[in-house]
Amino acid sequence: MNFRQIECFRAVMHTGSMTLAAAQLHTSQPNVSRAIALLQRETHMKLFERVGLRVVPTPEAHALLKEVDRVYVGLESIGAAAERIRTMGVEGLRIAVNPSHGISPVPQVLQVFRGMRPKVPVVVHTADSATICKWVSSRYCDLGLAAYVALPQEVSSELVIxxxxxxxxxxxxxxxxxxxxxxxxxxxxxxxxxxxxxxxxxxxxxxxxxxxxxxxxxxxxxxxxxxxxxxxxxxxxxxxxxxxxxxxxxxxxxxxxxxxxxDCYVIRPRQQPEQAVVGDFLQAVRIVARENENAAKKRINRSPA
The missing domain is CATH 3.40.190.10 (Periplasmic binding protein-like II)
Structure with missing residues (x-):
């Protein structure tokens, strides 16, 4: 048996009709009938009986449906878990920052990041730059904002501000x-x-x-x-x-x-996979960096000669 046969069986059981099941699955009624026939042949069980124009499930069909529904609940929970990981990250986002960067630009960056990922838990650790690089290299933190780059062989860096x-x-x-x-x-x-x-x-x-x-x-x-x-x-x-x-x-x-x-450097693990939320946080950092750069240019233009 295959997943398509089980899918057709479940749809017929829940709708009570092969025609309605076909509409629910966006296929034709003959395709559903064919899948049910193959399922009965492979399981060596009679799952439906035709009574007039209706198909009536047998006791064996009801017993099989309990197992099928149990599997579907598991699949739905897997789908929900995948969506949760996609939107919230594996275990949230853990970043390490210098104390001064914790004042600026981190609050600005988090404000932008919240607009992208409103539900992602974020943990902000503060430390000196050498410790930040060590934490990122060991994957204790997903990324860091540091004043200088230590461990250049183990981390990659980008000057952002x-x-x-x-x-x-x-x-x-x-x-x-x-x-x-x-x-x-x-x-x-x-x-x-x-x-x-x-x-x-x-x-x-x-x-x-x-x-x-x-x-x-x-x-x-x-x-x-x-x-x-x-x-x-x-x-x-x-x-x-x-x-x-x-x-x-x-x-x-x-x-x-x-x-x-x-200076403010973004510190990342060198040549290691990153969860998707890290990319969004980096985008937020670059947005804030551009905003600050434009604001600085305006301040210079307003300054008296």
Whole structure:
């Protein structure tokens, strides 16, 4: 017997008619009759008797239908499982991000991603870039957003966002009226710095003469740096996107030169299959990257010469 014969048998049993069964299966009545005849021959059972113009199931047919329906319930559950995996992913989406990327751009990306996959569970882990690459390489996380690429032989990477640094000062600070700040302007200022090892910390350190800054506070979190500046504890240099996302009324951001970039790389397992939801998340990342790039161009065009 084959699946088509079982399908025709079930349709006849549930509709009570070969004609109605044929309409339900989008085929002809002779095709249904032929399938039933073959099924009876192969099972060596009489499944229907004709009474006038009707076909009446035998007790054997009713007994067989119980088994057939049980199989169909299993097939329907498999179909439901396939749809659930397609729409929600294998076990949801697990991503690893730097703390600063957790402020921006991750919330924007998740907002776009939710429009694509509203029901996919998402777990966001925060860690340094080296740990992010390790987690992605080991498949603990599906992908990561990191400030730099570690383990280049084990992961693939794509630079998606490069945000220019800004100097942040308290709103009433003496530098708040300036349109641009250079390292010499921060001479004698209490400077709140990222903790080493940090790729942005190293880039910032290179542009300062050691004695210019007073390195009095170090922290690993950009949010903490901004909150400390808001409390008047010092000044700092952070990613422009972070301070825009936080929108702290008591903190003022000023253009900083020379240019220092805060990079965001997408980290993925090298040469390994990915579930479909990862592709949608990457699409959301690229959408946000384009939006941020266009917004940055508009800010530059509005800036006074």
């Amino acid at each position: 490069s945000e220019r640094a800004v100097c942040i000062v308290p709103r009433d600070h003496r530098l708040a009226r300036k349109r641009k700040v250079v390292p010499a302007d921060l001479a004698g200022e209490s400077f709140i710095s990222a903790s080493p090892p940090d790729v942005a910390r190293a880039a910032i350190d290179r542009v300062f003469v050691p004695e210019v800054r007073r390195l009095e506070i170090e922290t690993s979190l950009a949010t903490t740096m901004c909150a400390m500046v808001a409390r008047g504890l010092g000044v700092s240099v952070v990613s422009g996107s972070v301070i825009r996302e936080l929108q702290l009324a008591s903190v003022h951001a000023i253009a900083f030169e020379p240019a220092i970039q805060f």
